[in-house]
Amino acid sequence: MSVFEYAPAPESRAIVDIKSSYGLFIDGTFVDPLDGGGFKSINPSSEETLAEVADAGSADVDAAVAAARRAFDTVWGPMPGSERAKYLYRIARIIAERSRELAVLESLDNGKPIKESRDVDLPLVSAHFFYNAGWADKLSHAGYGSDPRPLGVAGQVIPWNFPLLMLAWKIAPALACGNTVVLKPAETTPLSALAFAEICQQAELPPGVVNIVTGAGGTGAALVSHPGVDKVAFTGSTDVGRLIAKSVAGTSKKVTLELGGKAANIVFADAALDQAVEGIVNGIFFNQGHVCCAGSRLLVEEPVAEEVLAKLKRRMGTLRLGDPLDKNTDIGAINSSEQLARIKELTAAGTAEGAEAWSPPCELPDSGFWFAPTIFTGVSQAHRVAREEIFGPVLSVLTFRTPDEAIAKANNTPYGLSAGVWSEKGSRILWAATQLKAGVVWANTFNKFDATSPFGGLKESGYGREGGRHGLEAYLNV
Amino acid sequence: MTSLLAVDAVARARSQPGVDQVGLEQRAAALATRSIKTTAKKWALDMAISMVDLTTLEGADTPGKVRSLCVKATRPDPSDRACPSVAAVCVYPAMVPVAVEALAGTGIHLASVATAFPSGQAPLEVRLADVRAAVAAGADEIDMVINRGAFLSGRYEQVYDEIVAVKEACGDAHLKVILETGELATYDNVRRASWLAMYAGADFIKTSTGKVSPAATLPVTLLMLEAVRDFRDATGRQVGVKPAGGIRTAKDSWRYLVTVNETCGPDWLSPDWFRFGASSLLNDLLLQRQKLASGRYFGPDYVTVD
Numbered sequence: 001m002s003v004f005e006y007a008p009a010p011e012s013r014a015i016v017d018i019k020s021s022y023g024l025f026i027d028g029t030f031v032d033p034l035d036g037g038g039f040k041s042i043n044p045s046s047e048e049t050l051a052e053v054a055d056a057g058s059a060d061v062d063a064a065v066a067a068a069r070r071a072f073d074t075v076w077g078p079m080p081g082s083e084r085a086k087y088l089y090r091i092a093r094i095i096a097e098r099s100r101e102l103a104v105l106e107s108l109d110n111g112k113p114i115k116e117s118r119d120v121d122l123p124l125v126s127a128h129f130f131y132n133a134g135w136a137d138k139l140s141h142a143g144y145g146s147d148p149r150p151l152g153v154a155g156q157v158i159p160w161n162f163p164l165l166m167l168a169w170k171i172a173p174a175l176a177c178g179n180t181v182v183l184k185p186a187e188t189t190p191l192s193a194l195a196f197a198e199i200c201q202q203a204e205l206p207p208g209v210v211n212i213v214t215g216a217g218g219t220g221a222a223l224v225s226h227p228g229v230d231k232v233a234f235t236g237s238t239d240v241g242r243l244i245a246k247s248v249a250g251t252s253k254k255v256t257l258e259l260g261g262k263a264a265n266i267v268f269a270d271a272a273l274d275q276a277v278e279g280i281v282n283g284i285f286f287n288q289g290h291v292c293c294a295g296s297r298l299l300v301e302e303p304v305a306e307e308v309l310a311k312l313k314r315r316m317g318t319l320r321l322g323d324p325l326d327k328n329t330d331i332g333a334i335n336s337s338e339q340l341a342r343i344k345e346l347t348a349a350g351t352a353e354g355a356e357a358w359s360p361p362c363e364l365p366d367s368g369f370w371f372a373p374t375i376f377t378g379v380s381q382a383h384r385v386a387r388e389e390i391f392g393p394v395l396s397v398l399t400f401r402t403p404d405e406a407i408a409k410a411n412n413t414p415y416g417l418s419a420g421v422w423s424e425k426g427s428r429i430l431w432a433a434t435q436l437k438a439g440v441v442w443a444n445t446f447n448k449f450d451a452t453s454p455f456g457g458l459k460e461s462g463y464g465r466e467g468g469r470h471g472l473e474a475y476l477n478v
Numbered sequence: 479m480t481s482l483l484a485v486d487a488v489a490r491a492r493s494q495p496g497v498d499q500v501g502l503e504q505r506a507a508a509l510a511t512r513s514i515k516t517t518a519k520k521w522a523l524d525m526a527i528s529m530v531d532l533t534t535l536e537g538a539d540t541p542g543k544v545r546s547l548c549v550k551a552t553r554p555d556p557s558d559r560a561c562p563s564v565a566a567v568c569v570y571p572a573m574v575p576v577a578v579e580a581l582a583g584t585g586i587h588l589a590s591v592a593t594a595f596p597s598g599q600a601p602l603e604v605r606l607a608d609v610r611a612a613v614a615a616g617a618d619e620i621d622m623v624i625n626r627g628a629f630l631s632g633r634y635e636q637v638y639d640e641i642v643a644v645k646e647a648c649g650d651a652h653l654k655v656i657l658e659t660g661e662l663a664t665y666d667n668v669r670r671a672s673w674l675a676m677y678a679g680a681d682f683i684k685t686s687t688g689k690v691s692p693a694a695t696l697p698v699t700l701l702m703l704e705a706v707r708d709f710r711d712a713t714g715r716q717v718g719v720k721p722a723g724g725i726r727t728a729k730d731s732w733r734y735l736v737t738v739n740e741t742c743g744p745d746w747l748s749p750d751w752f753r754f755g756a757s758s759l760l761n762d763l764l765l766q767r768q769k770l771a772s773g774r775y776f777g778p779d780y781v782t783v784d
Contacts, residue, residue: 002744002747003521003744003747004518004521004522004525004735004736004739004744004747005516005517005518005521006512006513006515006518007514007515007516007517007519008513008515009513009514009515115511119511246523270495270496270500270659271495271496272495272496272497272498272501274497274501274502274505274704275496275498275500275501275502275505276501278501278504278505279501318740327511327512327513328512328513394710401725424495424496424498442600444498444500444501445500445501
């Protein structure tokens with residue numbers, strides 16, 4: 001108990017208007033699903049129902065793909081890039097103008113702290129639309145030939161960890177390149193995608209250019225295996241990514257997959273330690289660790305291991321877990337009971353295998369899904385907590401003695417999405433970056449995202465790049 | 479404290495880990511987003527008032543001006559007896575006798591800048607005489623400046639020795655060591671200078687004279703707070719921190735308090751261990767305090783202009 005207790009500082013939820021039920025967004029309007037099925041989307045911090053959402057069946061997916069095809073053939077495909085850009089700029093501006101409302105909605109449906117949805121997610125969402133809008137009439141200068149063509153209809157399936165941001169990563173480049181889309185948001189976080197559908201209406205985007213079908217795994221399977229889809233883009237688990245790769249094998253569909261990770265965050269003894277500790281915290285506790293590129297394995301050089309751990313534990317003691325809408329909350333709710341169960345299962349395995357778990361004193365709310373920030377020490381490479389993606393606020397701490405050992409341990413994983421290097425020595429950073437088998441290597445920072453920078457994985461973390469000039473390739477016939 | 483040979487102290491100060499500028503500034507910016515409301519704001523306003531070193535350091539200072547400031551320091555809000563008084567009044571050595579008389583019996587500390595403040599560009603003997611005169615006249619806190627010329631040319635031993643000499647000249651008076659971070663320029667330098675000053679006997683480390691821009695910033699104060707925290711871990715001795723210059727609003731002040739709270743913890747949340755060197759800050763604190771108590775702004779004519 002500190003003498004300086006921060007009083008509650010909740011962001012008002014009155015700014016967002018959530019309807020009691022939502023249909024599917026097909027051909028520019030909200031329609032009921034053909035078989036009438038639906039499910040509830042809940043607030044993971046309180047378990048209250050936020051809205052009823054339609055469950056799209058295969059006939060609904062047919063209708064959405066048909067609408068997207070029609071829009072591609074008649075309106076969006078033939079439209080000059082300079083005209084497409086105007087719609088994308090308009091969408092980007094509306095998102096920026098409504099960002100507070102969308103941030104509150106995102107935190108309600110996902111459980112992430114409002115400071116993250118407000119300061120990270122929403123600014124990046126509009127940035128991705130602004131950035132890709134700029135490419136729409138410049139594709140002949142993007143390095144993909146003098147007149148690169150769109151692919152057609154893109155079927156896109158996105159995860160629940162950054163619902164609106166993942167939507168932006170998928171939809172903005174697809175539309176800029178002249179494709180139309182059918183997007184399925186995750187079943188636990190559909191609301192911001194449905195708010196985006198309303199923004200498409202507000203921007204007077206031609207009907208059928210963007211279609212949103214809500215549902216669970218079955219809806220996603222129907223979408224990616226649909227014969228009318230020319231391009232499949234998926235972000236999510238490696239297991240589902242494998243199924244998708246199998247389902248599209250032998251077809252002409254172009255595929256990008258952004259899958260799991262088990263990133264190493266390497267702290268050399270000559271690092272700026274206080275800032276490295278911030279980077280470790282940001283790497284694993286940002287968004288409750290629900291980040292595919294999370295720095296979930298800390299590799300720290302032995303001479304400073306004790307000091308880094310002491311600083312890390314002290315810093316973890318200041319993390320504030322609780323109401324996602326409180327502006328002072330650092331750690332929000334786990335997105336679902338299923339995810340919470342998985343985190344608990346893996347951390348129990350960590351303890352059973354002999355690693356030592358530590359969490360700061362941390363009171364968990366009574367309702368909702370919560371997990372205290374946790375670090376495991378005494379971890380060996382063989383432990384499950386060092387190998388499997390936990391996708392929660394759980395850090396495994398390992399040590400190394402030499403730079404070569406650090407690289408060998410960092411690369412010793414089937415994944416290859418991201419990595420971090422902390423050192424005040426520039427030459428060591430450059431050397432490490434060339435040795436690390438990861439799609440993204442951060443130097444003296446972590447979890448930094450930018451619309452202009454490509455993002456994607458190596459090995460079982462997937463293929464294809466999203467963002468930047470490179471991200472356009474996935475949506476062009478090259 | 480742990481007594482060290484000068485050569486060891488200097489070596490330890492030199493071997494401090496580096497500071498990543500981007501990371502430090504991001505951390506400070508994140509701390510500045512903490513939302514301080516209602517009861518937390520009330521606590522922070524009173525705490526900030528009690529931490530103010532109410533300062534006047536002008537060539538135009540007169541006994542009348544200093545007396546007026548001392549009255550303000552004792553009763554910052556004449557309309558509210560519950561309003562705490564400030565920690566100290568800070569003046570030039572020539573004004574110390576006036577302030578001693580005005581503050582007698584109030585319990586408010588009297589700080590005097592010394593050592594040829596603000597440049598420090600006088601022979602050491604002159605600077606030490608400046609300190610002795612201020613202490614003899616009744617100052618119980620001395621705010622010295624370090625020799626930035628010596629520091630920037632790498633003569634850390636000289637910087638260290640001079641601080642030791644000033645500390646000795648202070649006698650029982652508390653020593654605040656001004657690093658003048660705006661002239662040290664890099665965060666690496668600020669960290670090394672902080673450790674040099676602490677090893678040499680500083681009771682407080684202070685950012686700035688207020689005569690150089692930039693003066694106190696949140697990132698540089700965060701860095702110095704990390705230094706005092708780590709120094710206590712290493713030696714067992716607790717040192718205070720005083721940001722000075724450029725802190726003008728109540729909102730700024732609780733950003734600093736949040737930074738103290740989340741960097742060093744509650745042990746430093748006291749006027750004994752954290753001070754604000756400021757003049758105009760106090761009136762904004764008083765305005766916000768009145769607003770919080772009454773629900774409305776009275777306006778600048780309801781706080782005193784001194």
